[in-house]
Amino acid sequence: MIRTTAVPRPVRAGAAFVGVLGMVALAGCAGTTTPAADAEETTPATTAPSSSATTDSGTDTGSVVGSAYTDGTYTAEGSYSTPESVETIEVTITLESDVVTAVEVTGDPQAAESQRYQSQFIGGISDEVVGQLVDDVSVSRVAGSSLTSGGFNKALQTIKSEAAA
Amino acid sequence: MSTTTPTRAVWSFEAIGTVWSIETDAPLGPGIRRDVETAVAAFDRDWSRFRDDSVVARLAGGGGSAPVPPDAAAMLDVYVELDAATRGAVNPLVGDSLARLGYDARYSLVAQGDPIAAPERWRDIVRWDAGTLAVTAPATIDVGALGKGRLVDLVTGVVSRGIDGGFVVDGGGDLAVRGTPQRIGLEHPYDPRRVIGVVTVADAALCASAVTRRAWGEGLHHVLDARTGVPVRAYAATWAIAPDAMHADALATALFFDGGPELAASWGAHWVRMRTDGRVEWSPGSEAELFT
Numbered sequence: 001m002i003r004t005t006a007v008p009r010p011v012r013a014g015a016a017f018v019g020v021l022g023m024v025a026l027a028g029c030a031g032t033t034t035p036a037a038d039a040e041e042t043t044p045a046t047t048a049p050s051s052s053a054t055t056d057s058g059t060d061t062g063s064v065v066g067s068a069y070t071d072g073t074y075t076a077e078g079s080y081s082t083p084e085s086v087e088t089i090e091v092t093i094t095l096e097s098d099v100v101t102a103v104e105v106t107g108d109p110q111a112a113e114s115q116r117y118q119s120q121f122i123g124g125i126s127d128e129v130v131g132q133l134v135d136d137v138s139v140s141r142v143a144g145s146s147l148t149s150g151g152f153n154k155a156l157q158t159i160k161s162e163a164a165a
Numbered sequence: 166m167s168t169t170t171p172t173r174a175v176w177s178f179e180a181i182g183t184v185w186s187i188e189t190d191a192p193l194g195p196g197i198r199r200d201v202e203t204a205v206a207a208f209d210r211d212w213s214r215f216r217d218d219s220v221v222a223r224l225a226g227g228g229g230s231a232p233v234p235p236d237a238a239a240m241l242d243v244y245v246e247l248d249a250a251t252r253g254a255v256n257p258l259v260g261d262s263l264a265r266l267g268y269d270a271r272y273s274l275v276a277q278g279d280p281i282a283a284p285e286r287w288r289d290i291v292r293w294d295a296g297t298l299a300v301t302a303p304a305t306i307d308v309g310a311l312g313k314g315r316l317v318d319l320v321t322g323v324v325s326r327g328i329d330g331g332f333v334v335d336g337g338g339d340l341a342v343r344g345t346p347q348r349i350g351l352e353h354p355y356d357p358r359r360v361i362g363v364v365t366v367a368d369a370a371l372c373a374s375a376v377t378r379r380a381w382g383e384g385l386h387h388v389l390d391a392r393t394g395v396p397v398r399a400y401a402a403t404w405a406i407a408p409d410a411m412h413a414d415a416l417a418t419a420l421f422f423d424g425g426p427e428l429a430a431s432w433g434a435h436w437v438r439m440r441t442d443g444r445v446e447w448s449p450g451s452e453a454e455l456f457t
Contacts, residue, residue, distance in 0.1 A: 121426035123450060126457040128443030131359035134350055139363055143338055143373040143404060144352025154272075 069095050180205045181213065181316060183337030190330040197327035204319045208236065212308050214260050215270045220298065221306040222270070225260065230292075230299035236315055237293045240308055243415050245288070247310060250428035251419050256283040256391035257291060260305025265394060266385050276385065280394030309387065313339050314372050314414025321410070339372040339417075341410050351437060351453070354402035361445060362437065362455035370410035374417040375402035376441075388421050397421045398441060404453075405429065405436040 073094045134142060174192040178185050187193065187201070211234035213219045220231050240257075247255040265281050267274040284290055284304055291306065292299040300306065308315070313336050321334045321341040331344015340349070346367035350360035354375040364371065376397065380386035386396050403425075405416035412432060419425035420438045426448065429436050435448045437455065447453055 120449065121430045123447045126445045126455065129353075129361045129439065129445045129455065129457050130443075131353040131356065131361040132456045133358055134352075134360055135358075137350055137360055137363060138348060139350040139360065140347045141333070141335060141340070142350040142352045142357075142360060143340060143371055144354065144357065144375050144378070144402065 071096050178202075180336075181209055181313065182215065183313070185320075185337060186333075186335045187320070187324060188333040188335070189324070189328060190332075191328075193324070193328070197324060200323045200327065201320055204323050205316065208312075208316050208319060211236070212306075212312055214263075214305060214307050215272075217270070221260070221308075224298070224300040225303065225305040228299075228301050228303060230297045233293055233296055233298045236319075237298045240311055240315055240411065241291065241293055243311055243411065244308075246428065247415055247419055248287070250424040250431075251422040252424060253285060253392050254390050254422040254424070255310050255415075255418055256285075256287050257306050257308060257310070258287040258304045259283040259309070259389055259391045259394075260307035262389050262391065262394035263307060263309075263387065264305065266389070266396070267382070268379075268387055274382070274385075276382070280389075282394045283391035285392070310418035311411050311415040313337075314370065314410035314412070314417075317341050317370065317372075317410035317414075336410075338374065339370070339410050339414050340366075341370040342366045343368060351404050351455075352402075354439060355443075360456070361439060362453050364404070364406065364437075364453045366406060369406055369408055370413040371404060371406050372410055372413035372417040373402065373404045374414075374421070376421075377401065388418070390422065401439050401441045403436065403438040405434055407432060407434040 075093075173188050173190055176187045176189075176193055176198065193201075209216070209219070211220045214221060216222060220234055223229070224231060244255070244257045260283075262281050262283050263269070265278060266276050284302070287304075290300060290302045290304055292301065317334050317336045317339050318341065320336070321343065324332055324334060325343060331342075333343075333347060334341045346365050348363055348365050349371055351362045351364065352373070352375070353359035353361050354377045374388065376386040376388050384396055384398070388397050389395065390397055400421045403417045403420035405413045405420060407413035407416060412434065416425065416429050416432070416434055416436060419428050420436055425438075426436070426446075429448055435451045435453070437445060437447045437451065437453050439445050445455060445457065447455065
């Protein structure tokens, strides 16, 4: 999975990334490599011609021996059509040893794109989210399901031990 | 878990079936603590389904009426909205449906039979006005969809009347922030070591709900579809941000169902929810940072 760093709409940006993926012609590479889950956010893009990233892309099967691409940060501008409009976005990809280590999407494929999702009331839907370890994230607290009380826990423990007997 | 403000004082206690903490710049004095405990005890005495002497337990016995508890109208009015938005999935008479699956006053945690739906026409059964709360047929009120949020608001009111600085009231998943904004991790429902994202909450409430912890058997957990009495299966966890915790809590419940996002939009609230297949949805314009 590619971690996008476009906040606050990372996944919508991710969908947009797919839209221009063919244009920067990294589809074969991106589809078969696994970027480090804790990839650092991209530093501001040093713009390189997108054509420099497109060589040999057609034959890339993912079982790369040696390096098919030159390490670096690549930026491309792309557009794609939605029912209402043509959206323009800029995509920056960082490559290290043929692995996409960072993707940044700027531009805001706003309302028109969200129409593709279930309804105007849902901003977007991501692929399965793995998340990050709490220890790796700076937060003051965590919110999830409420902790259960001693009474509930004790009862649950009793049920479990009876079930195991 | 890392703490950005390690010098703050934290007071923890157990109440209404979960663990609470109140974080302040300086330790809370005994007077405020006593006021908090009084507010919690009064709420529990009115609304707990887990004690025989509460108002809702006495009303469940075969109908009847009682002097209206102070939070009845505020909460039941929101239930009317929840009911309409979710087309009956959220209903304050879900208590007997929960008990049927084992989530009863004795925590038997063993299903007593097939699921039972909550009475669909609950507004004909539950009556409230300025003086009286009545339940006109055998049925058990359970304000679990928003009650904890309401109590977070009550406790927040007590604390804000007692101290000047900022603070956080955390009712175990439902929390209110005053003063210093807080970066809050969204706990992964399947792996409490992980968070799926971070939101910053400032002078607002964030309420979370998940089907994974308050669960006691295969497919048995505390979030039911009142129309069937069956635990929900499409969504695993929800988070909602609203100006007050009662509305955030209500949304965290509604977001397990169709209609939740529409209700959030009508209240101007933001949210995130995770499907049971691990995919995540969020509100339009959500500022949550999600680790997708």
